[in-house]
Amino acid sequence: MKRFDLRHLKNDFAGRLKEILNNELQKEEVGIFLFEVIDFDNVQKSADIVDECGYILMNSLRFNEVDWTIVVKKAS
Structure with missing residues (x-):
């Protein structure tokens, strides 16, 4: 888990989320990502990127007033 x-x-x-998903996580490895929600469209954008890169979105939640957390795992 990273x-x-x-x-x-x-x-x-x-761009950085795509780069990490494509290059820095191994098969079956879980990644936890924190990003700032300035615009709630970013939540859907992150889910679309995860799907596009072949990952499973395991969890998506608001971390505090401005931050969002997603948990993803590479599909086998």
Whole structure:
């Protein structure tokens, strides 16, 4: 399991999320991602990226007032 903090990227987290999903997680490995929800469209954007990259979205929840957390696992 690896944790990635993308909050510092603000609304520009999508490219880094794709890069991590495609290159830094191994098969069956779980990734936890934190990003800032400036716009709630980012929640759907993250789910679409996860699906597009062949991962399973295991959990998606609001972490606090401004941060969102998703938990993903690479489909086997």
